Amino acid sequence: MEASANFFNEMQNGSADVRAPYAVYHQWFETEDNGRLLRKAREAEQLFRRTGITFNVYGANDAEERLIPFDVVPRIISAPEWRKLTRGIEQRVRALNAFLYDIYHRQEILRSGRVPSELIVSNSAFLPQMIGMTPPGAIYTHIAGIDIVRTGEDAFFVLEDNVRTPSGVSYMLENRETMLQMFPELFAKIRVRRVSDYPKKLRRSLAACAPAGAAARPVVAVLTPGIHNSAYFEHAFLADQMGAELVEGHDLQIVDGRVAMRTTRGYQPIDVLYRRVDDDFLDPLSFRADSTLGLAGLFDLYRAGRVTLANAPGAGIADDKAVYSYMPDIVEFYTGEKPILQNVPTWRCAEADALNYVLEHLSELVVKEVHGSGGYGMLVGPAASQSECAAFAAKLRANPANYIAQPTLALSTVPVLTKAGLAPRHVDLRPFVLVAPEGVDITPGGLTRVALQEGSLVVNSSQGGGTKDTWVLEE
Template sequence: MAFDEMLTAENHPRPPYKTYHDWYANQDAAHLIRKTQDAENIFRRTGITFAVYGHADSSEKLIPFDIIPRIISAREWRKLAQGIEQRVLALNAFLDDIYHKQEIIKAGRIPRELIEKNVAFLPEMIGFKPPGGVYTHIVGTDIVRTGEDQFYVLEDNARTPSGVSYMLENRETMMQMFPELFTLNKVQRVEDYPRQLRQSLSSLAPPGCKGRPRVAVLTPGIYNSAYYEHSFLADQMGVELVEGSDLRVIDGRVKMRTTRGYEAIDVLYRRVDDDFLDPLTFRPDSALGIPGIMDVYRAGNITIANAPGTGIADDKAIYSYMPEIVEFYTGRKALLENVPTWRCSEPDSLKYVLEHLEELVVKEVHGSGGYGMLVGPTATKKECEEFAKKLAARPGNYIAQPTLALSTVPIFVNKGIAPRHVDLRPYVLVSDKVKIIPGGLTRVALKQGSLVVNSSQGGGTKDTWVLED
């Protein structure tokens, strides 16, 4: 039985939801249906879309938005925030270590081949320390809940975590449609995230930067699935949105083409993958990056956020070692637990997974967006058999986890409210301090019984409220 975040077994509202529950009881259903339509119109006018790859019907879709907020108490949030901060600091220490002394490998806590044979490990970063010693400037930590005080980390997004624009638009939409709710409930702010993001990035400008650092957002272009977010964040921060063709290396600096000629950039918030960042260092066929930027970076003349090579911290095989990583670098047990994980590269684990496919969720170690995975309990016998062949052929490409009873929160449907499974992606900014935005993006599985919350797989989003004390 899944934990219901709003209602107890006796159908009473839990404390964080009490005020909202009382308000909802006095609302007219037809009024709320109109509000749902209003929200969809707001998203359509604003152009809040995402791309779905592999679908012939439409490349751009509106992300479904639910008007009932997900509400978290201040006490619950403090517990989560402490665990997230511990984890993010450990990840940054891990990245610094594997590109320098590799103490964790020497100590036998992580197999050497898991690092050195990992496609996300960049030899070009060995021996180089980014400005301020920060690798993961922006992190999205995916959290799931299974009980009253039972939270687990599902995965770490340390490369280019997406979705923060939805968090901000969800809040703005809710404030526009239900201003009275924000009078009744003391909800912590998320609206100043763009200001905090710019401030955090600027604080890690290269040491030689004089005056106010110039920040820019590097996008692959309008055909990228997250282009809306790239342009949104650049606009909200008041910085330039650039493509690789707008930039070039001149006199040892990365410079941007302007009406006044080329002007230097100090901090580049890149939303381009490592492979495409510099055709002189990585893929020579890339038209998305800037030739020579890695030389400028290694010379200490630009900050790249997140740092190249952080993708190894996204790896789901590395994730399975996170309890050891946290303890190794912090000296304490992890405050937030991992979901139990089988590494299919290990023969005993592979044998178990193949024998229990119908009970497990199997994921690609470099996968994202819900693609390339098997949800055993909802898969057909034929799907399991076909997946077993892929798994046996490339076991090192997969990890497996049990299907957790994810918590549910209410969504609004025509007949009232109905419980649906959710996860949560809080966003973390790292500079000389760690700043965790109070809330994050709640992703919800809109289909009854579904555990897949990704928007690319039919999921939606909702506003996330963290209450003040």
């Protein structure tokens, strides 16, 4: 295997020692023929194509549906590592929920001065319409995806919180299915915790947040923007696995003060909408008037407690990248504990000193738009040319509050399979978290994204990243 001294390799760091979680896998791998594994990898791709696990790329008209490349080498996490991660994630998600409740009620954290008011009040992700409204169970982030990066044996950082409509869970599930189908012998040797009950747990936790007065078995539906959305496959997949209907705005109507879907036998009320439509598009009467993806009047019904929306509108204020930089304070403020998982150090360009520092060190930093996602609109300093840096500096000066900057992290690597055998590539991890009145549930595993190009640190699928199956080992 190529050695890369500067980065933490999760399988085999530095010397020849294979790290414990990978021991059995590595042993098996050594006895395998690379040609056979490459054939398996091609088989996997066929499997994904047949199943139609594709995503649509915005702005690409020739290849409307693409596959996210899948690498057959699993990412393996030991039980103790996972225990630490889950403690940290649970703490963080509880804090995020408490923060949202507070922000839309008494705003204690703003009064205390721990988080500046203007950051919240003038933020487009903050929905004044949500003020004073308490969702069932006071839960805002029913589904969260917490992006984690690793730089060393014990060094885990939260890179991003995703509490709007985190996607990728279908890949977690399908990657596992694919691995089970292709390498059953591995699962006999290595005890890997299951992820397959996620859809059932999702349904249960959504149902647990149904409005008061819903039926004993609440009606759950998934609201999708439609067949052309990049994550349509996932929407259909989750609806299917939960046994819920997959609806679009034009399937919905308000009937007798309830949100109802048009069925072959008339309108049927819905109790919980797992919506994969952004806040702005939910209701043309309350938000963007030109939206055809939602339902006029939906928000009023939500406020009146006639339907539950998951995640809650306005939850996005908690994963705003400028708010992110306050997360250590936020965790402490609401839990009274030190954060278990660290933030990545972040410069808020809105602050003059920070802006100056960022401008001077642009070639070393990663600069992100506060509201950006999917790897769009960001600058990776070390990989950018001088002219790219200069152009970005101009944008920064023009609107500093729109940006944050972080050091270029030495992301850990996990090997991928190449023609020449294993080769290290950078990875991150998105575990999926469900929040219900009974508690927080974190599925053991998650989505490991991997930058397939040698040396690249950008793992986003929209930027050519791939995925791996993520194994959490049994205790």
